[in-house]
Amino acid sequence: MHFLSSNDFSKSDIEHVFSLADRFLEGNYAFVDGGTTLALLFEKPSTRTRVSFETAMIQLGGVPIYIDASTSQLSRGESIGDTARVLSSYVDMIAARMHRQSDLAEFAKHSEAPVINALTDLEHPCQALGDLYTIREAKGRLDGIRIAFVGDIAANTANSLMVSGARVGAEIVLVGPEGYKPNAGYVAMARKEGEVMISDDPRRSLKDADVIYTDTFVSMGEEKEAGRRRKLFADYQVNARLVGYAKAGAAVMHCLPAHRGEEITTDVLDGEQSLVWKQAKNKLLIEKAIMLYLYKNRRKELGYP
Ligand code: CP
Ligand code: NVA
Numbered sequence: 001m002h003f004l005s006s007n008d009f010s011k012s013d014i015e016h017v018f019s020l021a022d023r024f025l026e027g028n029y030a031f032v033d034g035g036t037t038l039a040l041l042f043e044k045p046s047t048r049t050r051v052s053f054e055t056a057m058i059q060l061g062g063v064p065i066y067i068d069a070s071t072s073q074l075s076r077g078e079s080i081g082d083t084a085r086v087l088s089s090y091v092d093m094i095a096a097r098m099h100r101q102s103d104l105a106e107f108a109k110h111s112e113a114p115v116i117n118a119l120t121d122l123e124h125p126c127q128a129l130g131d132l133y134t135i136r137e138a139k140g141r142l143d144g145i146r147i148a149f150v151g152d153i154a155a156n157t158a159n160s161l162m163v164s165g166a167r168v169g170a171e172i173v174l175v176g177p178e179g180y181k182p183n184a185g186y187v188a189m190a191r192k193e194g195e196v197m198i199s200d201d202p203r204r205s206l207k208d209a210d211v212i213y214t215d216t217f218v219s220m221g222e223e224k225e226a227g228r229r230r231k232l233f234a235d236y237q238v239n240a241r242l243v244g245y246a247k248a249g250a251a252v253m254h255c256l257p258a259h260r261g262e263e264i265t266t267d268v269l270d271g272e273q274s275l276v277w278k279q280a281k282n283k284l285l286i287e288k289a290i291m292l293y294l295y296k297n298r299r300k301e302l303g304y305p
Helices: 011-025 048-059 080-090 101-109 125-139 156-167 184-191 223-236 240-245 276-301
Strands: 037-042 063-068 093-097 115-117 146-150 171-175 196-199 211-214 251-254
Touching: 011 125, 011 156, 011 276, 037 048, 037 080, 048 063, 048 093, 048 276, 080 093, 080 101, 093 101, 093 276, 101 115, 115 125, 115 276, 125 156, 125 211, 125 251, 125 276, 146 156, 156 171, 156 184, 184 196, 251 276
Parallel strands: 037 063, 037 093, 093 115, 146 171, 146 211, 171 196, 211 251
Antiparallel strands: none
């Protein structure tokens, strides 16, 4: 079993992962076999995902091995498939941050070991699970919780959050500029599970929001479009006025890294309603739970007791 897309984890998979995370939080430890290895193959920069995955594997009793793709033979033209075949014959699990979702799928096709999506152009599924877990902690439930994603509603984070969010009963509202469309495939996938509304009007669409979520206006790989995007999304900055449209006490979330004064203001990011630092902290917890879940599944697939 791989975790390449939010679509790979059913509601029951998500609930299992959350219950493992609950157990970790309660102070119950769980370990993988000594010598279990996780390769982290990264084609793009990372602060949180890299360090939280490395720490998570160490806390599980295993060993992480970081590979900067630009210093691997991938940078000299070795194929993705050959790389996956070889790496997965050494290590037990691979977390990969790749430019393209299609490259990650190609990688997983040739991997003997479970592969985890650590972010691509289209998805950030581990982030979404950590964020939903954080919302559940803060609000006590996910069912019926209204999450408004504001700004770049076609971002990888939006795609994953809408699919996993709808799957666990949250209502999703995508709030972005007129004419700027979310990814139709992910909207269709999420709508099979629950409600997804699309709006260009923050005042009206945030009225019943329990959570306001935002992400950078310029994702990694979109640097050439930076100027155009900053203008396009300018009216969708998460600031005190916009937060005021939502329910009293609505939580504010951001996957980070944040660009203070651009997609979110400092007062909101550091304010009382911000769950941002908690959600960043929870990445470690949820990644540990995801890895343990995949590890247990892999052992079952291999017929181990
Ligand atoms: N949120 C997140 O994935 O951050 P990094 O890019 O620092 O890993
Ligand atoms: N959408 C952002 C998320 C960073 C964690 C990006 O892809 O750059």
